[in-house]
Amino acid sequence: MNKARLVFLAATSGRVLIASLLVIAATPKLLDPASFALSVANYRLTSPLGNYVIALWLPWVECAVALALLVSPPMARRGAWLLGIGLSGVFLIAVATAWARGLDIACGCFGGVEKISLGDVLLRFALLAGTIGAAWSDQASARTSARA
Numbered sequence: 001m002n003k004a005r006l007v008f009l010a011a012t013s014g015r016v017l018i019a020s021l022l023v024i025a026a027t028p029k030l031l032d033p034a035s036f037a038l039s040v041a042n043y044r045l046t047s048p049l050g051n052y053v054i055a056l057w058l059p060w061v062e063c064a065v066a067l068a069l070l071v072s073p074p075m076a077r078r079g080a081w082l083l084g085i086g087l088s089g090v091f092l093i094a095v096a097t098a099w100a101r102g103l104d105i106a107c108g109c110f111g112g113v114e115k116i117s118l119g120d121v122l123l124r125f126a127l128l129a130g131t132i133g134a135a136w137s138d139q140a141s142a143r144t145s146a147r148a
Helices: 005-033 031-042 048-071 072-101 118-147
Strands: none
Touching: 005 031, 005 048, 005 072, 005 118, 031 048, 048 072, 072 118
8 A cells, every 4th residue: 555545544534533523522512502501611711601602602613623524625624624623722721721720620522521630631632633643644645636
């Protein structure tokens, strides 16, 4: 198997994995936005109205990013990758600021109420790094396809 084919397979696998995680994470938020709004409120970063706005739009953004990763043309996926990476970065910053203020919070990511541990953050950081790697691989695959 040649290098271009391996890059394509890695990129496709990364896109499917990240898109699946986004949809799995969005589903409980879509089904129970009030509970998700409470999770958002626990971070104490926005107003009560802001908590509800985030709870209502964030799962749809996650679904839109997932859909774009799966069906957009290769060069158009760059925006979806950037938005997904940005969302992950904002989440990690929100967790870090909550911890810095001594808050013991539940993530709200997959509909659970478990408290966020250091292991959870490290796993999400690894997923973020994997997402960046998949985005790089996907863009490399797109460039290779464009040259062929």
